[in-house]
Amino acid sequence: MSFWFLLNAALLIWAIWNVTAGLSIHTEYIHILLGFTGFLFFIFNWTRNAVFSTIRNVESRDTKVKLAGMSKKIRPYHRWTGRAALFIILLHGIFIINLYSFDLTNMKILTGFLASVNLLILVLSGWYRLLIDSSLKIRKLHIRLGISMFIFVGLHFIF
Template sequence: MSIWFLLNGALVIWAAWNVVQSLAVHSVHHHILLGFAGFLLFIFNWTRNAVFATIRKVDDRAVKIKLARFSKKIMPYHRWIGTLSFVLIALHALTVIHLYGFNPGSMKILTGLLASVNLFILVLSGWYSQLIRHNLKSRRVHIGLGISMFILTALHLYF
């Protein structure tokens, strides 16, 4: 099993914990639920990275085939799930700005803004790779953006 499965699982548990705590404190919940739904779609897509890392490390051919078949079934929906994730995160951001205003001095707002921009570029790079040019460089850019999205999401949860 890849370390990414453990990191993704830890981030999901941490995010769920934050959501439960936030639902107890806030009287308006839809911005929290929009953000969590977008996060879950992102982490579902990002888990494909863990699947590929596991395929590379596992020696058992049957496990490799099983994981590759699973990934192949998900692939046609990967870009659409990422796009829907971005739409939900954008709605989350708009709702937060509407409810609380835009305060660029807040680390929560700043990390959320950086994560949103990163997610937008991540989605664009995925569509670029599908529609225009799929090569090693675009794949590496896409994976790098995914890693930075993971880190920015963790920072957003922290603040």
């Protein structure tokens, strides 16, 4: 099992914890549910990184073949779940701005804004890679944006 599987699982558990805590104290909670749904789409896509990491590190050929086959089946949906995550997160942001205003001195709003900008660039880089340039440079950019997205989401949960 990849180190990323453990990190993804920890972030998912942390997200569930934050959502249940948020639902218990807020009277309006559509923004929480939208944020969590967008997060689920992101973490679904980001788990592919854990699958690829496991493929690179596992010694059993059967396991590699099984994981590669699973990843190949999910690949056509990868770009659409990324777009869905972006759309849902933008709706989450609209609800947040309506409730709390756009105040970048608030760390929760700042980290959410940075995560949403990062997600936009992540989605655009994925489509750019698919349609225009599938070079190693763009692939590495896409992966690094995924890692930074993971970090921004973690920071968003902290604040």
